[in-house]
Amino acid sequence: MSESINALSAIALLQKYRLGELSPVEVATAALGRIEEIDADINAFCLVDPEITLRSAEESEQRYRRGEPKGILDGVPVAIKDLFLTPMWPTTRGSKTVDPNLHLGKSAPAVAALDRHGYVPLGKTTTPEFGWKAVTDGPLHGTTCNPWDHQRTAGGSSGGSAAALAANMAPLALGTDAGGSIRIPAAFCGVVGFKPSFGEVPHWPRTPFGTLAHAGPMARTVEDCALLMNVLSEPDVRDVHAVPRRGIDYLADLGAGVRGMKIAFSPNLGHVDVSPEIVRAVAAAAAVLRDLGATVTEVDPSFSDPLGAFGHLFYSGTAHALRDIGTRKRELMDPQLVKVADKASRLTVLDFLAANDERGQLCERMAQFHLKYDLLLTPTLPLTAFGLNREVPEDWPSTRWPTWTPFTYPFNMTGQPALSVPCGFCREGLPIGLQLVAARYNDAVALRAGHAYQQAAPQARTLP
Secondary structure: OHHHHHOOOHHHHHHHHHHOOOOHHHHHHHHHHHHHHHHHHHOOEEEOOHHHHHHHHHHHHHHHHHOOOOOOOOOOEEEEEOOOOOOOOOOOOOOOOOOOOOOOOOOOHHHHHHHHOOOEEEEEEOOOHHHOOOOOEEOOOEEOEEOOEEEEEOOOOOHHHHHHHHOOOOOEEEEEEOOOOOHHHHHHHOOEEEEOOOOOOOOOOOOOOHHHOEEEEEEOOHHHHHHHHHHHOOOOOOOOOOOOOOOOOOOOOHHHOOOOOEEEEOOOOOOOOOOHHHHHHHHHHHHHHHHOOOEEEEOOOOOOOOHHHHHHHHHHHHHHHOOOOOHHHHOOOOHHHHHHHHHHOOOOHHHHHHHHHHHHHHHHHHHHHOOOOOEEEEEOOOOOOOEOOOOOOOOOOOOOHHHHOOOOOHHHHOOOOEEEEEEEEOOOOOEEEEEEEEOOOOHHHHHHHHHHHHHHOHHHHOOO
């Protein structure tokens, strides 16, 4: 029974709460049982506190009994990446150098919004140190494994959140994404991850990665991501970059389909070497959208790889994050993080400004592109999950993670909404991700198309 409870979506849980067919305490108990049963082999969670989780579930259950549910998410368990401040739990950011009690009593905007809507906090999920790379391993909390194959990475930096979803330990999770950190683990683990338009979801405190960094929802269905967006997009004055609340109900038109949409399909952005299996899977997904009534045209957005500019912008953030950390504490850190930060500390202001200029040109290019196309369809990644405790795959020509994530980081530079939805499997049985990118602030379009695809493609909802 608990196994079937753990497989339910957030939407389904809420319906059962309203009908009295399930209680938040039953659901929280089942989730905690699942974590206890399997997480020792996966390491999705770095903190679990059954007392607080069950207390929140009991409070939610009492509200339902009174007929007074709180907000639109009451009683649904949510896993929280250990980069978000939680008032009742320490936030370590995956680092031995962070005082875990420094921010007790404070809530990130996303966590404050969840609390206004009656969520059940399930625990903190594992992240690499400061969320700096696209795999999840680090000196404080160890390595997160992929639920499909425990000898492979779950991706990162929201790897703990993605693994928790794929293994049915949580129905909803929070992630952050400064270069693909929501979409990469979503693709590797076969779940849904959404990077909203920059500023659509308030995020505080400001991260070292500046305006590259987005907060967003992760789930097993696009519908659940849309539900969570209705909560996370509520305003919070602490984020000076947040856009004014636009009153969008992301669930309202989710089922409107893709008929009449103009979709550009680019299997390689014109310059990426992609696994043939992934090209076939994404092409098949494009055909599904075409059959649903969209006009799908194979075309590249025609921009050169902005890897160098992204590296300057991103790694200068790592240097900034470590600028006040002394030699003794650095010895406790991920040595590769220290290495990239030391290298980035030698960048000049002119290097940074030149990278920012290239970023501006890319923003202009994509803004023009979306005057013609509602969506850009690409693979989320050019490969499937590789071995553990590696920043790059075996025999990879480069040592740094952005070289194998060429479909994700460009859209952190542009601030566009980008959704990863599972779209099939390779011969080894590992998930493949489909990325849908919309014009900035057209988040609802990406979610609508992703939902239409997921409804039409059964393989998009298979779990290990």
